[in-house]
Amino acid sequence: MSTDVERERWAELVDLVNSARAEYYQKDAPRLSDAEYDALYAELVELERRHPELAGGESPTQTVGGARSEMFEPVEHLQRMYSLDNAFDPTELDAWFERVRAGLGEFPPMLCELKIDGLAVDAVYRDGALVTLATRGDGRVGEDVTYNARFIPGVPQRLKGDDVPALLEVRGEIYFTVADFERINSEQLDIGLPAFANPRNTAAGSLRQRIDRREEDLAAARADARGGARAEGRITRLEAELARAVSRLANLRLTVHGVGAVEGALVSTQSGAYELMGRLGLPISDRARAHSTPDDVRAFIDHYGEHRHDVEHEIDGVVVKVDDLERQRALGETSRAPRWAIAYKYPPEVVRTRLLDIAVNVGRTGRVTPFAVMEPVKVAGSTVAMATLHNAHEVVRKGVLIGDVVFLRKAGDVIPEVLGPVLDERDGTERAFVMPTACPECGTGLRPEKEGDKDLRCPNSRSCPAQVRERVFHVASRAALDIEGLGAKAAVALLEGGVIEDEGDLFLLTPELLSSCEFFTREPARGEEGRQLTENARTMLANLEAAKDRPLWRVLVALSIRHVGGPTAMDLARAFGSMDAIAAASIDELAAVDGIGGTIAEAVHDWFAEDWHRDVVDKWRMGDVRMADEAADAADLPLAGATIVITGSLEGFTRDSAAAEVTDRGGKVASSVSKKTTLVVAGENAGSKLDKARDLGVPVVGLAGFVALLSGGVDAALSHVREGA
């Protein structure tokens, strides 16, 4: 056991090391030399080696080099981060008021707050210490940015006060103030770099900086400092870059606006939760107000609509929340958003620009998409020159002609959208868009996939250069196998250089093959023989290697099978376990999987019936790409052998998440009730499956039973069987 003296010394070392690091990054004259710092750090490591119980999450040894939390690794939020439903005008707001009133029987006090235009994050504190800071991601899983958190002053490493809860998951917004953004931008221009477009993108980029890598690079350069003047120059440059990256983080702000999982704290209102978080040292907004009448809420919204630009940070609207937590629970959530809150969005900026042309693009599935080519114009913080028009039908519906002046906005302040023509500006020289009848890249005649489809497709999937290129690019995408170094340019180079014929050859690439292609090689540096592979080529090869071991569902997504994206691929992988089993399945067997109907079943079956598709799979197999998920030792899992049918909606779960909870425990999820069904879980609004279960005498449980099923298995669930079943 550690003595008091040792514990004290440990705390002292932690402080010394932390403050030394802070000074170092802020480029003040450090009080400690590198050698002194190293000695302190070594002492700390040694102390923790002897007394591992000291090495808590707040020790710098736990966070240096990403030892504890890997940058950008997925982090599952303890509680799902919902998005908010939007209201775009007073009528939609009134409609929401009405729904709330109907749900609760009266108009409840509402907490109104500004909707900061930043990026949502989730921070978890255990016993008052910051454990993780993660981006929102898809709401369930985000990216780990804990490593960067210590440089953001608004994200406390430790909560303060006497009533620190055992567990607190907070949600908030990370952003730059407009003033800080402008200052950062002018500094950026001063050193000859291009200006940033807007505060939100810059905040997102700043939060996702690889500080850890910069530190490693710098440490490596220092360790290798024998190189004389050139190495010195490199060190100076790396130091400057690191200092700049850290100072960006230091300018980020956090404002908390929500609570996820909690243990050990009791509050009864949203505003009470804010008050508590404020006492704990978390930054809360001083502009949130509780209002008890619809008129007051509307006045709050109108006030900030007028004074939108008087706030120190950008806002894109106002969030209105039912203040009382009990009433929030009473209203509940839909599958994607709480019913007890709404985001009132101020109208987005609309600009006019000239529609120069309508061109078409061919996607990886052969879909041909018209898009607008416009006179570049600045809108909502960035310059836009292109916008998708989805399909020919949509072009007609919008009524735009080539040569028109059009209204343009950014939907959700992100995606450019052509709204329609400015009719007053027409002078008769405009002409209608004519959808091509042949593929612009390979000349094959376009046709709809089936009768009545609005999309036109190029049927030449095997050799249309656009489709092959897009498929190769797609294999590398984050949604598929996530291969860094294989971008659009590399895909084109591989194909045009003849290094690969199509996606099938990707995993058979070798350094030798790449060397034959100019794009992937560079001139030899001094002391090197012959042309060398570029940094990017090496990255790509390494990541191709890593990609071979991704889960089966990602491999399925990478194959570009029609209708098979992430969730569907997961369903397939879960149900069949291997590529061979999927390839061998009949249409009926495929369609028996929950979430897969006739169309998808047929698409999958037909895909594997095509020779050259099977060749792609075989070549990937030859290249050692994963073709089966490791069979978990199914018999050991708590729900092994159980077949569960889930019907209706279960609070706290989506259809998929509930099913995943069951399959993770070795159980099978079926879509319809039969004699083989072990148990039916019926949530809210359960339908006809209930009757079927009664007819067959299959036990039925509700939410409580489902929770028991997950924690204690089938027997535990059976004690919750409903009366009359």
Add this chain to the structure above:
DNA sequence: CACCCTCGAGTTCA
């Protein structure tokens, strides 16, 4: 068969 929800696909700018 009409409805709602979820998924797929293409997409913009840094």
Add this chain to the structure above:
DNA sequence: CTCGAGGGTG
């Protein structure tokens, strides 16, 4: 973010 389309429910 948007549209189109597939799947499941009532």
